[in-house]
Amino acid sequence: MKSLIFDCDGVLVDTERDGHRVAFNRAFQQKGLDIEWDVPLYGELLKIAGGKERMRHYFDERGWPPEAADHDEFLLQLHKIKTDLFMQIIEDGLLPLRPGVKRLVDEAIVDGMPLAVCSTSNERAVTQVVRTLLGPIRREKFLILAGDAASKKKPDPEIYLLAKKHLGLDGGDCMVIEDSRNGLLAAKAAGMRCVITKSSYTQEEDFREADAVFSELGDAPAIQVTLEALKKIAAAS
């Protein structure tokens, strides 16, 4: 194991639960709508891909507010507010890091192990998460590949193949931490080892190809994943 690579959404932060869901709720509030998407309801709504489509589905089922005469225009406005609020949440550092992320990153830095974040989400958001939540000193240790760096989203391995090239390593040298089946398939298709930390909305996904599965990285006294443990997993598989 010569490099440790993190996915961003669901691994560094629980983006859907603590970021997007919260931003939708604040957007509803700003528009004067009495709507609150709680954690279980948002889990159901996540089956609908795309923010505007998700809201459309919700209003179709529960009824449209009287001010939404033009549905498309209403959704467009609401979605713009939501997107701005989401970036604000990230930039204000209000999205909490998942337990154990900072600890494991520090273990890798002490060990001198190269670090990367590979995400097919918006590059500005990913860079902000790393810089704001991990701090500028740790951020300097990371190779960040995100957004338009890859033309195809996970489960396509493109972003991980790109990481191998940048790091000058073989797939077998890299240990990836992912939270979703799509991420796992991308890492595996790039020949990398992959450990899962399940996130709020990936609990039920199929992780049979993973080298190990955990509920979180964990902080003391409930540490689940150390750098030493990852090295052992890499050596054994």
Ligand SMILES: [Mg+2]
């Ligand atoms: Mg993810």
